[in-house]
Amino acid sequence: MKNCLFIILSCLIGGLLLADSCAASICDTKETIVFFGNGIKSLKKNAYDAQKTIKQRLKTSLPPEEFESIAFDLAYNETHGLPLDLLESTIQLLTGNTSRFWRYFWGLEIMPDWFADKLVLLASALDRSSLVTTDSLKDHVSTYKTKIAEGKKVLLVAHSQGNLFGNQAYSLLNSREQQSFGMVSVANVDNNVLGSDSPYTSLQSDKVIWALIAAQAGLPSKPMTPNTENLGESADYLGHSFIQSYMEGGSNSAAKITQQLVAALDSLATPPQVVEPGVVTVSLTWGSEPDVDLHVFEPNGMQVFWYNLHGYSGALDRDDRSGYGPEHYTVPSCETLEQGVYHVALDYFKGDGPEVATLQIEAGLLVRTYEIPLPSDYYGSADYPESAANILVKSSENGGFDFEIYR
């Protein structure tokens, strides 16, 4: 009854088309990574929506080949309990209606004055020095450093408290890395942009910024003064939302932010490539002790480490024996990517005291960072390194690859 040949060919062609489109996302090497760094009012879902909005705007503002050379990631900052505090402190007035709380919170309904006041009060009361700690930033900074080491430019779009995180992260990069790190500042609650008065966009109608300015009047930490005005009313009562106020279609602020994004992409220096990028990468850094070694057992059974730099799938393209690292393993392309498990292991080869290893693994869209205490150099050996993490690679239903990273 059926033309089997047609169906088989269709399946094959369909499969190939989907595989291409899916695999392209993770297999293509990108030249620039644009991160979005959220403020403390944004949940991860909202931050991800903001990142997609940036992506959509840049798609229409850049030549296609330039847009395709950019990857978009999210450097998610914790909310420090602000949404929960707001929920707990307003739920009685809302007579237990949590759906209404969320509709106010996300600007789906105009929030009443008392709700807005409560939100601004909570945001202003947070201690800035406790918001941003080196510990809360370590994954972000580690990722920025790795990307720059791979020869990529890094641009952070920072919104609200995301500016505090961005400025702090910048201070933790070395001077060479700083040349390839840029920040587009939106609703800046800090008093600078990467240590200077670089361009920023804060709305005149932003009630949160004005409240913070009032709360810190006379202090050097006072936020930078709003410098942009949008015509017309926004659905966002506080005027602080990245999507609803700052990136509102056709607004002055959206045009200005997009313009600053394009300018920043042009101005960043392309860093020298220290390690090779890839579809799977493992970076190992540690402290001042001389030598911690990275071992990767590929699915084919090959052990890749300082004595055997090249596997069938990937390679150890950087070995370090003088402290700090990085050591770096990469599977450079999807062509040599194998299905199965890549076992990552460590050997504290040489040192006089306890050490802490930081292992950063990227596989497809996944990024994981682990801190692993190394009590002494009896931890593992060249022949029997200690297992640290695993990367599972399997084919996806639509022809690409699926990844899992686990310990």
Add this chain to the structure above:
Amino acid sequence: MKNTAKLRSTNGGNLMKTQKKLLILAAVLLLPGTNGWGGEKAKLGPCVRQCVQAYNPSLADSGADEFMAADFRAKECVTLCKESLYQGECSSSADGCCHPEYLAIDPDCQTEPPPDNPGNSTLPPDPGEAGKATLAGIDSDGDGIRDDIQRYIALTYPDSRKTRAALKQFTLALHRAILESPDEESALSNTELEARAGECLWYIHSEDAIIISNLLMAEYLNTLERSRAYLEYDSKLGGHVFGSKDLDTYKTSCTFDPDLMEDY
């Protein structure tokens, strides 16, 4: 073999056009099997005649070839008969191939995409306050979606099957997020499902996906317990870095094929 259907054009017309085609197709399917027919005309002739008369019962068949050739509706019938009756083609009958233009009647389409019940009569009853008593809520038909949310989706988006499918994918991700994220590792794993569901919705609705998903979440987080559970899950994600797909591959984030679905 399901993939065959995915290659077909899905530029289907509006609802009326589809309904008319369904009527015609029903008549076409009443024809005897095509086995033993001779050449192309022998195969097409009876099909087209019956199709034309099903299209307009008042039209008399003079028996002349001009009967079909002269009438524009006959041309549509020729196309339909070619598509539906030729050996080797995907038809709307049970043949292991889902025909994208006949999702409602082709038995092969009934498992792909997931079935949904936009009509009020087929929905589970409103669980009311009882549905808010536990974190998981009430799922009386066992489809993995809380009854109140199943009703919200069906009644809010009765005209868009792909929106309903995308929101169900999103709801399943939310369900995992609040119920199965006891530690950071599980939260990190579950947030990937939520991200993919968001990309799928974006593929269908572009920037409107933000409001659509936020409205759903406001309904989903309708108790203090659920809201706290979601915030607890979200707190485990702070400080991490997340990758994302390229815009032009967002379709691959859907657990169904939205291009196979007409908006009805």
